[in-house]
Amino acid sequence: MTLRQVGDNEFVEEHGGDYEDFAPGMVIRHWPGRTISETDNTWLTLLTMNQHPLHFDRAYGESAEYGQILVNSGITLCLVGGMTVQALSARAVANLGWDKVRLKDPVFVGDTLYATSRILDRRLSKSRPGQGIITVETTGVKSTGETVIVFERSFMVRCREAGTHPADAS
Numbered sequence: 197m198t199l200r201q202v203g204d205n206e207f208v209e210e211h212g213g214d215y216e217d218f219a220p221g222m223v224i225r226h227w228p229g230r231t232i233s234e235t236d237n238t239w240l241t242l243l244t245m246n247q248h249p250l251h252f253d254r255a256y257g258e259s260a261e262y263g264q265i266l267v268n269s270g271i272t273l274c275l276v277g278g279m280t281v282q283a284l285s286a287r288a289v290a291n292l293g294w295d296k297v298r299l300k301d302p303v304f305v306g307d308t309l310y311a312t313s314r315i316l317d318r319r320l321s322k323s324r325p326g327q328g329i330i331t332v333e334t335t336g337v338k339s340t341g342e343t344v345i346v347f348e349r350s351f352m353v354r355c356r357e358a359g360t361h362p363a364d365a366s
Contacts, residue, residue: 212286215328215355222315226279229310232267241268267303272345276336279311285351292350301342308339326355
């Protein structure tokens with residue numbers, strides 16, 4: 197979060213960043229985390245029409261490999277991705293996509309997840325003057341330390357300064 201002064205002792209809370217705020221190698225620890233409830237998992241699983249009983253049938257889950265209900269991996273991606281918005285893309289022009297989504301460890305009801313992002317790259321847009329593309333790698337971990345998901349995401353943000361940035365002209 198950044199505070200921008202707009203008047204005498206008056207500030208506006210800002211989230212996200214402009215192109216110039218991101219540099220390759222930066223690491224951002226997102227906060228707060230999120231504990232996943234049974235309601236979260238059941239409602240979102242059924243809302244997305246995923247009908248696999250492993251995500252909402254306790255008896256089925258208890259007889260399966262993990263002995264309990266497994267959180268839908270789509271929910272894991274959405275929650276961990278959502279944790280990054282305030283710091284990274286709250287002022288984005290567009291989300292451009294996810295890449296290399298890798299599920300590392302199962303997530304269960306009651307697990308608390310946290311996210312960390314590393315800026316991989318930034319470049320000026322070739323087709324949209326005054327805008328740039330930021331690529332990040334985000335890692336979601338349980339409060340117990342296990343990595344549950346890793347993915348890359350690219351999004352477009354505005355440049356604060358018009359014109360070119362010679363350091364990025366590659």
